[in-house]
Amino acid sequence: MSLKDQILSTSRTILKREGFGKLSMRKIAREIAVSATSIYLHFDNKDHLIHTLMEESIGELHREMRAALESGHGPAERVRLVAEVYVTFGLEHPQEYEVLFMVRPEEMPRYPKEKFRKARIGYEMLADEIHKGVEAAIFEKRDPVSAAYSLWAQLHGIVSVILNRRLDTRVDQNDFIKTSIDTIVDGLLIRDRIPAN
Amino acid sequence: MSLKDQILSTSRTILKREGFGKLSMRKIAREIAVSATSIYLHFDNKDHLIHTLMEESIGELHREMRAALESGHGPAERVRLVAEVYVTFGLEHPQEYEVLFMVRPEEMPRYPKEKFRKARIGYEMLADEIHKGVEAAIFEKRDPVSAAYSLWAQLHGIVSVILNRRLDTRVDQNDFIKTSIDTIVDGLLIRDRIPAN
DNA sequence: TTCGTAACTTAACAGTGTTAACTTGACTGA
DNA sequence: TCAGTCAAGTTAACACTGTTAAGTTACGAA
Numbered sequence: 256m257s258l259k260d261q262i263l264s265t266s267r268t269i270l271k272r273e274g275f276g277k278l279s280m281r282k283i284a285r286e287i288a289v290s291a292t293s294i295y296l297h298f299d300n301k302d303h304l305i306h307t308l309m310e311e312s313i314g315e316l317h318r319e320m321r322a323a324l325e326s327g328h329g330p331a332e333r334v335r336l337v338a339e340v341y342v343t344f345g346l347e348h349p350q351e352y353e354v355l356f357m358v359r360p361e362e363m364p365r366y367p368k369e370k371f372r373k374a375r376i377g378y379e380m381l382a383d384e385i386h387k388g389v390e391a392a393i394f395e396k397r398d399p400v401s402a403a404y405s406l407w408a409q410l411h412g413i414v415s416v417i418l419n420r421r422l423d424t425r426v427d428q429n430d431f432i433k434t435s436i437d438t439i440v441d442g443l444l445i446r447d448r449i450p451a452n
Numbered sequence: 453m454s455l456k457d458q459i460l461s462t463s464r465t466i467l468k469r470e471g472f473g474k475l476s477m478r479k480i481a482r483e484i485a486v487s488a489t490s491i492y493l494h495f496d497n498k499d500h501l502i503h504t505l506m507e508e509s510i511g512e513l514h515r516e517m518r519a520a521l522e523s524g525h526g527p528a529e530r531v532r533l534v535a536e537v538y539v540t541f542g543l544e545h546p547q548e549y550e551v552l553f554m555v556r557p558e559e560m561p562r563y564p565k566e567k568f569r570k571a572r573i574g575y576e577m578l579a580d581e582i583h584k585g586v587e588a589a590i591f592e593k594r595d596p597v598s599a600a601y602s603l604w605a606q607l608h609g610i611v612s613v614i615l616n617r618r619l620d621t622r623v624d625q626n627d628f629i630k631t632s633i634d635t636i637v638d639g640l641l642i643r644d645r646i647p648a649n
Numbered sequence: 650t651t652c653g654t655a656a657c658t659t660a661a662c663a664g665t666g667t668t669a670a671c672t673t674g675a676c677t678g679a
Numbered sequence: 680t681c682a683g684t685c686a687a688g689t690t691a692a693c694a695c696t697g698t699t700a701a702g703t704t705a706c707g708a709a
Contacts, residue, residue: 274558276558280696281696290659291697291698292659292699293658295698296655296657300698301697357554357616358616359550359616359617360616361471361473361617374618375618375620378620397631398631400622401624401628402635405610405632407613409610411612411613412604412606413606415554416608419554419555419557420557423601426601434594434595434598434599435605438602438606438639439606442635446638455687476666477667478666486688486689487688488666490688492666493688497666498667
């Protein structure tokens with residue numbers, strides 16, 4: 256295994272074991288028994304290294320989302336399944352999720368912003384499915400791109416409330432997830448509103 | 453003005469000007485022309501200092517939320533108003549918002565977790581209002597605490613997608629906010645579902 | 650065999666939070 | 680008035696951080 260691969264796999268180990276905040280160049284190097292500066296022969300800087308890890312994780316998430324989309328019958332079930340996959344991924348890979356979606360680009364200024372766009376491919380999938388739902392007269396008519404972002408923002412909200420430990424202990428986590436996804440998917444469906452107020 | 457107050461106000465200035473990541477004890481001290489260790493005479497550590505700032509900010513947010521709740525007529529309008537206030541606060545105070553809701557307690561291990569609960573008072577307000585809406589047969593019947601968290605998670609999703617710069621440039625930010633809040637508030641209303649699929 | 654280069658090293662810089670030990674100045678009790 | 684106490688500040692230091700510059704070493708080709 257090349258040193259570059261060792262750096263990546265050791266980084267991932269540390270990331271999972273100790274979290275993003277504890278991942279340092281020196282710690283990675285120490286664990287491989289190599290000097291810290293050697294990492295710079297294979298990666299421009301820490302941001303570059305982290306983004307390389309990110310790209311692998313985002314690939315995995317997108318594969319899982321795609322599989323969920325394909326296994327569901329009809330837009331509503333598909334959106335529900337992909338929502339569940341998304342939330343599950345976030346909770347099962349908290350450290351990766353944090354880097355993927357909870358780190359501000361400003362904190363990684365030296366890495367091309369273009370790369371951040373890869374983290375958005377998932378929304379294209381959602382937008383597609385919402386478009387189909389609208390055409391099938393199952394979803395309320397609205398702009399699919401905007402609706403997909405709105406849907407994603409809500410899913411991200413669920414994950415991040417849990418990961419950031421802002422959920423009250425009185426609230427059961429699984430109930431919370433189920434209730435939230437129910438509300439979110441229901442929100443897409445065509446319905447007769449009862450006039451507010 | 454006491455040194456303690458100077459530390460707090462200078463911290464806030466740096467926080468707004470340069471962001472959470474650039475706020476350091478030495479920088480605060482340098483700006484007041486005092487030694488870095490003097491800060492430790494007034495605050496146990498950096499976490500303590502940051503939490504003190506947090507408590508002031510959260511007070512402001514809660515005042516604004518309360519005002520919104522009181523100015524609206526009926527549960528639906530009230531929830532919409534408080535949602536708008538929340539999102540606006542997040543976007544107008546990005547640095548404070550980040551510390552309040554986007555920092556993991558694990559990153560501030562030395563400060564009592566109890567203090568994080570203050571950041572939750574807002575949900576009590578939401579839960580109250582949802583309870584009223586359910587009793588008035590305007591909102592779908594569900595557990596108010598869980599529904600309030602779900603609502604808050606969705607609002608947090610909106611704010612954090614924008615602050616984390618994960619919103620596509622094709623999507624207009626204000627449209628996105630409006631669409632999302634529409635969907636979220638509509639999701640609370642009683643409706644006749646058209647069977648999915 | 651010499652040259653060039655890739656892959657590594659050590660030493661150093663500037664920054665971080667934090668602690669221990671020291672100084673300074675003002676107020677207090679005898 | 681003078682010693683004692685104590686709070687509020689100081690400097691020096693430790694153990695970290697990312698990163699760069701310069702030096703070494705080993706190997707493969709001409």
